[in-house]
Amino acid sequence: MKSIAARLSALGLAGVLAISGGYIAMHEGEVLGSYVDPVGIMTACYGSTGKHVAPGQTFSQDECLYMLAADLQLHNAQLMQAVKVPLSEGEHVAYLSFHYNVGAGSFRSSTLLRLLNAEQRVDACHQLSRWVYANGKKLRGLVKRRQHELEMCLRDLDLRLAANAN
Template identity: 45%
Template sequence: MQKTSSAGIALIKQFEGERLTAYICPAGILTIGVGHTGADVKPGQKITVAESEALLRADLARFEKAVSAAVKVPLNQNQFDALVALAFNIGAGAFAGSTLVRLLNGKDYAGAAAQFERWNKGGGKVLPGLVARRAAEAALFRKPA
């Protein structure tokens, strides 16, 4: 199974940021560390940098597995990194059921790349941060290995 490269991790960190105290993200979800969400995140919770890194590694492993399971065509490292970054942000279920994955599995790489920009909403609203993130993910996806 492919693993996210340092460039892919840097992209995720660039857009997620790292916060050691739990907060409500723009989509209204309780979050901590580098975009970590879930039942284990509590209001007011504080973690260390080491704990944040451990959460990120566990989250990456989960989304790497999700991308590998959903995508049935060959991917270069940049494509894989871009897809992990997307899945990390939108969730494994939304990723697996997306038109992007359907197009990609049909070997329509260009059509799949054009789908990134459609995932630009949080809480039903277009968010400038997501517009920028999707543009960066799509650019990475299109970048030759």
């Protein structure tokens, strides 16, 4: 079976969106139906939420992929509207995964965004590791996801910092 990123590319999503989709799918998992997530939100497939998701629904892999593609485009547009600085690929993937997980409102009001837009990029990346709680409980899955997002976020920044030091 083709990877999620390759399947999203075949649907017309390019670059960061396709990479982010594969990254998000790895952390969200694929459920071919609706379910209630750890904070009580009705969810489907790769973490899709909204009025189109109702209890007891089932979906094909293709339907889940189309939902992921549509969700990625929406979350990316919201992300890029809030971010006022150019992003490296690693930052973009990490922050899109984070935005997809916490939502536009939480992202817009976050210290992470304030630091990022103030060009305090490393500090902004490190804010990711604070977001590991759901309903007051620390979730192992969120700890793992945030660690991966942090590593992705710092990936290109570490290269920039090393280049500037020379």
